[in-house]
Amino acid sequence: MRRVLVFGLTLLTAVLLQTTVFAQLKILGVSPDLLLAVVISFALLEGPSAGAVLGFAGGFLRDLLLDAPAGLTGLSYLVIGYVVGSIRPYIGSNTVFVPAAGVFLGSIAATGLYEVLQGLFGQRPAPVSRAISVVLLTGVYNTILVPFIYPPVRRIAAFYKPEKVYQW
Amino acid sequence: MYRKSNRHRLALAALLAATATVVTLDFRENPGGPLQRAQNLAISIVAPLQDGIGQIFRPAGDFLSSLGSIGSLKAENARLESDLERLTARQRRIPEVLRENARLKELVEVKEKDWAAGTTLAARVIANGPSNHEWTAILDKGSADGVAGGMAVVSAQGLVGRVLTVAVDYSKVLLLIDPQHSVGTRLTETGETGVTSGRSLEPLRFEFIDPNTVIKDGETVVTSGYDRGVYPAGIPIGRVSSVQKAPDGLSKTALVQPVVSFSRLDIVLVLMESGPVETGAVSEGSG
Numbered sequence: 001m002r003r004v005l006v007f008g009l010t011l012l013t014a015v016l017l018q019t020t021v022f023a024q025l026k027i028l029g030v031s032p033d034l035l036l037a038v039v040i041s042f043a044l045l046e047g048p049s050a051g052a053v054l055g056f057a058g059g060f061l062r063d064l065l066l067d068a069p070a071g072l073t074g075l076s077y078l079v080i081g082y083v084v085g086s087i088r089p090y091i092g093s094n095t096v097f098v099p100a101a102g103v104f105l106g107s108i109a110a111t112g113l114y115e116v117l118q119g120l121f122g123q124r125p126a127p128v129s130r131a132i133s134v135v136l137l138t139g140v141y142n143t144i145l146v147p148f149i150y151p152p153v154r155r156i157a158a159f160y161k162p163e164k165v166y167q168w
Numbered sequence: 169m170y171r172k173s174n175r176h177r178l179a180l181a182a183l184l185a186a187t188a189t190v191v192t193l194d195f196r197e198n199p200g201g202p203l204q205r206a207q208n209l210a211i212s213i214v215a216p217l218q219d220g221i222g223q224i225f226r227p228a229g230d231f232l233s234s235l236g237s238i239g240s241l242k243a244e245n246a247r248l249e250s251d252l253e254r255l256t257a258r259q260r261r262i263p264e265v266l267r268e269n270a271r272l273k274e275l276v277e278v279k280e281k282d283w284a285a286g287t288t289l290a291a292r293v294i295a296n297g298p299s300n301h302e303w304t305a306i307l308d309k310g311s312a313d314g315v316a317g318g319m320a321v322v323s324a325q326g327l328v329g330r331v332l333t334v335a336v337d338y339s340k341v342l343l344l345i346d347p348q349h350s351v352g353t354r355l356t357e358t359g360e361t362g363v364t365s366g367r368s369l370e371p372l373r374f375e376f377i378d379p380n381t382v383i384k385d386g387e388t389v390v391t392s393g394y395d396r397g398v399y400p401a402g403i404p405i406g407r408v409s410s411v412q413k414a415p416d417g418l419s420k421t422a423l424v425q426p427v428v429s430f431s432r433l434d435i436v437l438v439l440m441e442s443g444p445v446e447t448g449a450v451s452e453g454s455g
Contacts, residue, residue: 012214012217015214015298016214016217016218016221017221018298019214019218019295019296019297019298019306020218020221020222020225020295020296021221021225023295023296023297023298024296024431026369026431029300029368029369030300031300033299033300035298047176048176048179048180049175049176049179049180052176052179052180052183053179053183056183056186056187060190061210062298062299063190064206064207064210064211065207065210065211065214065297065298066297066298066299066301066302067297067302067304067332067333067340067342067348069191069194069195070190070191070193070194070203070207071187071188071190071191071194072191073299074187074190075184075187075191078180078183078184078187082176082180085176086176114301118301127367130368134300134301138300
């Protein structure tokens with residue numbers, strides 16, 4: 001239970017920092033997506049179920065603060081959380097490149113998916129060039145944030161690890 | 169191992185079902201439905217926290233927003249750097265209160281302009297929208313202070329946007345530069361009217377201008393007041409930066425640089441007497 005609370009607070013903190021501090025940090029008109037980077041870090045550490053749940057929770061919280069159709073951020077983050085969490089066990093390496101590449105590719109995929117969903121729902125027709133720059137720059141900025149996000153998330157996840165249950 | 173991955177799939181399926189429910193609810197619900205109540209609740213809970221964090225990180229945020237201009241010209245960089253030094257030096261000397269005081273004085277002067285006549289309410293911008301896709305701002309005044317959806321929001325320079333949703337103590341403003349935002353506008357020199365839409369960080373597009381109109385660079389664009397009464401007439405919006413002719417030759421389009429600096433919004437005025445005209449009142453007047 002404490003684990004759920006702490007993970008939830010981590011997501012809330014990410015949303016708060018996103019809307020206050022990071023909203024000001026717009027380079028070339030795009031700011032990093034702190035929340036997404038946190039979700040992907042959790043997915044890398046905790047696996048597909050946790051990735052999907054936290055992606056959905058964080059995305060839904062953000063949807064509530066947005067004017068766009070509710071549920072689209074939740075959907076794109078939950079899919080990416082699940083996919084990133086599912087792929088992680090197949091990658092043998094334990095170097096710093098894993099979270100960096102995971103956050104980079106995951107951010108691009110999630111932001112791209114969100115752009116597509118938004119297009120399908122006929123919301124806010126952004127010019128294609130703008131959509132592409134948002135997707136790519138979000139990937140780059142989030143990767144730059146990895147050294148600041150991944151270690152604290154790993155510490156939180158390790159500290160609140162559930163007791164090991166062997167099921168098979 | 170098999171059971172474990174099965175469990176993951178079950179979780180995924182449950183969450184996807186939840187998402188589908190939320191999206192459907194959002195599309196089908198009437199104003200005041202459960203999801204909208206959840207959204208208002210979320211703003212009411214998150215806004216005070218944003219306010220606190222915003223206060224703490226304001227100096228850091230100001231610094232970061234200066235960093236955002238690195239992509240532009242070297243000369244501008246040098247100017248920004250000297251500005252930044254000057255500003256941070258000044259910031260150390262002058263307390264936050266004095267700065268706010270100056271803004272408020274500026275707004276008092278605005279009050280003397282025609283377009284800000286009537287009852288106004290000063291509000292502080294406490295947070296920005298949470299994504300790169302929409303351009304909104306959260307104000308620290310809500311329905312308890314009399315703010316209602318559709319009211320116009322201005323700063324000392326000109327139009328900021330309109331109120332989108334209102335919680336008890338907070339409200340959300342759709343900014344002029346959001347692609348969803350469009351407003352009826354008029355050129356001040358010729359009086360020609362058209363519609364101006366936001367395009368994120370790019371200049372606004374002033375469309376459907378008569379092709380024979382002579383448009384000067386730097387000409388001021390103001391609200392026309394025809395926008396079903398949402399905005400009073402004459403609120404400055406921006407200056408014409410360039411003019412294009414539509415491919416069919418039937419109209420002209422002007423690119424307009426907004427007068428309000430949207431990265432540095434602080435104190436704004438809500439025009440309490442603006443907002444959409446009630447349809448009931450219209451039919452009453454004609455009958």
